Amino acid sequence: MRSKSFFIQEIQACLQLAIPLAAAQLSEAVINFVDTIMMGQLGPKVLAGGALGAVTFTTFLIVSTGMLSAVGAVAAIAFGSGNFPKLRLINAQGFWLTLLLSFPFMLLIWHFTLILRQFGQSEDHLPLTQAYLQSIVWGLPAALGFITLRNMTSALNRPRLVMIIMVAGILLNVVGNYVLMFGKWGFPALGIAGIGWASTFAFWVKFLLLGIGIFYDPHLKPYHLFARCYSIHLRVLGELLRIGTPSALLFLVEASLFTVITYLMGIWGTVSLAAHQIALQTAATTFMIPLGIAHATTMRVGQNLGRCDLKGVKRSGLVGILLSSGFMSLMAVILWIFPEFIVNLYLDIRQSENIAVLSLSKNLLKVAAIFQIFDGIQAVANGALRGIKDTKIPLIIGIMCYWLVGFSSGYFLAQRLGLQAIGLWLGCVLGLMTAAVVLTWRFFHQVSHLSGQSCEPILRDLS
Template sequence: MTSNLVSSLIRTEIKKFLQLAIPLASAQVAQSLTGFFDTIMMGRLGGEILAGGGLASLTFMALLTIASGVVMGISPLIAEADGAGNRRKIEQLVRQGFWLVLLLTIPMMIAIANFDSLMVQLGQAETTVTLANTYLDIILWGFFPALGFAMLRGMVSGLSHTRPVMFIVILGTFFNITGNYILGFGKFGFPRLGLAGLALASTLALWGMFFALLIYILKHPQLKTYQIIKGLNRLKPSILAELVKIGLPIGVFSALEIGLFTVVTYLMGALGTDVLAAHQIIFQTIVVIFMIPLGMSYAATVRVGQWLGQKNLEGIRRSGYLSIGIGLGFIILITIAMLLFPQAIVSLYLDIDDPANAEILALALPMLTIATVSQIPDVIQKITYGALQGIQDTRVPILLSIPSFWGVGLAGGYILGFPLGWGGTGLWLGHFIGMAIAAMLFLIRFHHQITRQKKFS
């Protein structure tokens, strides 16, 4: 293969990857901005509301992320079917995807409704639990549309129709932020609902985005040719089992990943309200930035999955490594910028000149430094995992993530944070070390898989 041909293939792959990644990443960023602005508004409503509301928001998003991981098993399967030109399989996958959404929503809503008792057992302050429960009792009604949207996003992503997702999420986010302001603070004649208003606005936005994407699919000239509603009442256990086979490991992986953040957040709460508030600032900032590599990981899944459908090993290798390289280059630039302006970031959430916030500021700055640097290995592991999803290798990464996230990340962070007295900074340092190990193991796994040429023949 000549150097000119190699360069041409690389340029083409980068172009196709970015055509997927930019809309998906933009959609992820826009969606995460809801939590970002929620956190800012919670901070303006008071430190206790920031702690309680932030904890509730994280709890909801953790459960949604786990369930979304299961339904996102549809994306690599549709990408493979699209690469192989199998339209009937795509229709069957989406129909059973709706069933999977329903089957996951029911137990998750029950869990959210009863989460307050678990918060008490985990040592959270009574005020924090009361405020968190106010938010959760409302936002739980947005679980079905949020999960349904994730499933439909997996469909359109697998078919390389990503732009509508971006526009729908941007509009939904704008509605959510506006609703938060109006209902949370009682503007334009509406009552001041505080935390309940934020939850209500978010729930309405989730339903709006779900219906918007569904209507788009049913009306689009190309997408409406897929009969995803016809025969929706018929459960197909074999197709549903195929979705679960691929998606369940992704959901378990998501549980291990987001579970680490969730447990760390609860440990932060055990260290005090100020520590928890400082952590919420750092966590929400990192979440917004991380949405771009997360969107890239979805794009990597689709590109690798399409090459898998064509049984093209070289295409799989090229798309996988290029995705990782692009993500790494992006996050290095962001990391440098964040390290240069840490106080400016914290000032987005709190008045740093107010003496009442001095303790939170002092706690937040060292946490922010470590969290910022930890983005580098975090991005590598996430995009590499996206490539592994593309070749439908979803089980072994779970075995690799358990010792990385929980053995080193959580246990190490706990030792640093509590026995050694490093507090929240120690917990974030443990996270950094765990993600670095996961990134290394996932890269090794991907390299190992693509050297087994018989697997793709």
């Protein structure tokens, strides 16, 4: 009975963190969702060109998110152990890490169409892709700064501020898209570049608002998170790099899988690329909820580890996985039953030029319905592993599952059996299913191993 009470308390604690974080993640996905819809208003060609730009920028953002996830994981452990002076050091080094990531990534994004050309992408798409990338790139430092602050506030159990700002960001981005894309209120009509500039503006506004909110929040003020933000503390920065680098590489391994798949779609033509973008954007939108649960699970696992409550660590991971799998199963039913309705959100399916995209999109969405269940489980299992600072072995697992299992089987189905887009997506299902099983096993195995020893050595570097 007491165990059941603890389990219910953990569900409540996880949801208190997960709901605001998931809402924040969902609002971010809604912005990308709206961007994709507005690209579609300019036609399949613009949607295809925008897809290349969006997946490229998102890949860099995801890799950075993986690196900066160390900020939340380490801060959660420090918070759980009562080591409050460490928090401001973690926050300061998080900002230095943001700068270290921003400048080289901005340079790569600015010139990335040169790389896309080497991948055989159509010259019809590349000018549109370049216009998008060279406008949104200026928002990258603010986007990464926002992620750092979001991780800190989540580790301190204050995610609602993030949610409010993110939801407000949706309206800001939609209005910005409308004004800059179509040239309203005296602004020039910038087309797809206007979507990039609107995102850049929204990134900076959200970052500044969150910084101001943290500074004046009465619950966060006692931690003095912005004290000595200019100072470099090599030991803490090294800790973030040690934990964050495998996570960033793992995020890269998964994100690059979908990036390469998107580039292959571009080689197969506009229909494949546009249909893939519709299915991928839809799956990415629903994935934001498990991603929020994964962030919450990292924090809950880390806080319990900081308190040396190893039963709580195990319980936090289990609750997160169950919540994520339940939600994604519900979303799978919706994608399976209503694919045509979903496609109609992106394109006017009554137009003859969109019939081929509609047909392929419906099939891809049915595959995505299965794929996202396993994607949700593996994301939360990874989040739980980050909470116990286990990031190196999950990186190896990710490489094996996503590429050796997922991409290899998908490429075989696409090329050898002639299934093309559907074959690649089926390969992703197999890769993510394998990752979900192995990573979940890894978490519970590691917690069982920790239960047989003192957790003090894990906390020693945070003292």
